[in-house]
Amino acid sequence: MLIQKHIKISDILGWATDFLTGYNISSPSLDAQVLLSYVLGINRMDLYLNLRQIMTEDESRRYENLIKKRAKRIPVAYLIGEKEFMGLSFLVNEDVLIPRPETEILVELILNRIGKLNEKRYVIIDLGTGSGNIAVSLAKFIENADIYAIDISKAALNTAGKNAQRQEVGHKINFIQGNMFESLNQFNIKDRADFVISNPPYIKTDILKSLQPEIGFEPRIALDGGKDGLDFYERIISGAYFYLKENGYLALEIADGQVLMIKEMVDKFNGFFDIEIVKDYAGIDRIIIAKKSSDLEMEKGRWRRL
Numbered sequence: 001m002l003i004q005k006h007i008k009i010s011d012i013l014g015w016a017t018d019f020l021t022g023y024n025i026s027s028p029s030l031d032a033q034v035l036l037s038y039v040l041g042i043n044r045m046d047l048y049l050n051l052r053q054i055m056t057e058d059e060s061r062r063y064e065n066l067i068k069k070r071a072k073r074i075p076v077a078y079l080i081g082e083k084e085f086m087g088l089s090f091l092v093n094e095d096v097l098i099p100r101p102e103t104e105i106l107v108e109l110i111l112n113r114i115g116k117l118n119e120k121r122y123v124i125i126d127l128g129t130g131s132g133n134i135a136v137s138l139a140k141f142i143e144n145a146d147i148y149a150i151d152i153s154k155a156a157l158n159t160a161g162k163n164a165q166r167q168e169v170g171h172k173i174n175f176i177q178g179n180m181f182e183s184l185n186q187f188n189i190k191d192r193a194d195f196v197i198s199n200p201p202y203i204k205t206d207i208l209k210s211l212q213p214e215i216g217f218e219p220r221i222a223l224d225g226g227k228d229g230l231d232f233y234e235r236i237i238s239g240a241y242f243y244l245k246e247n248g249y250l251a252l253e254i255a256d257g258q259v260l261m262i263k264e265m266v267d268k269f270n271g272f273f274d275i276e277i278v279k280d281y282a283g284i285d286r287i288i289i290a291k292k293s294s295d296l297e298m299e300k301g302r303w304r305r306l
Helices: 009-022 028-040 044-049 057-071 076-080 103-117 133-141 154-166 180-184 205-210 213-217 233-243 259-269
Strands: 082-085 088-091 122-127 145-151 173-177 193-198 244-253 272-279 285-292 296-299 302-305
Touching (some): 009 057, 028 044, 028 057, 028 076, 057 076, 076 082, 088 133, 103 193, 103 285, 122 180, 133 145, 133 154, 133 173, 233 244, 233 259, 259 272
Parallel strands (some): 122 193, 145 173
Antiparallel strands (some): 244 285
């Protein structure tokens, strides 16, 4: 498109939608609207109240540049630098996974159980916090919470910290760089956590390249779950037992087709009960949640019931 002077919003939206359609973008009209709203600093509804408004040449150039980047399959969230999650706006970049709507189910499950526990203060561990979307959302909606948000990536933690400050909950969250539970040794929270939560990498290594091109822009470390997609689950399940209090909850997001294998891991460990599987909006088994059992003892390196 040659930049035109005095182009109307309606015309440039039409061009952008057609352009993205030609590159097989799945939601060309929506993406065109979101990116134009971002350039103009208005919401999408206001676009339709101002269709005859003339754009400046600078606005047109900026918009064209974003549309061409979107045609290269760069995710919209990375182009505008933010993504909504639980009704909150989160900063995102290529150092962090883009928050997904299905992960909101995990957060909502925790919030529902918080209402039944009646604890004076809640201790929550979020493994692989990424953008901090889970930890920050819980801190925002739980009045009394001490949250330990762990990630191996310093860059991801930097983004998560900014999101905590953005939502004014930084005082409730300890951001810790490290590898799973090892990084919690400095804190006195064994047998004290009400929740251990994680949305770990769970995509099989050999199918990563076959996914939609947008996935290729997200950090591989946050996606690659190894040969069978299960590399992180056994470590999380076994480690969580030592940090959860009696009847504390382990809650994990899982991929389509993993539920039987992960449920078997939880059953085999024998340290949890009341195992529940929760489906996402598409009817896919998405969350596994279980309570820590108290009647166990260690025998020959394995837990057994008393």
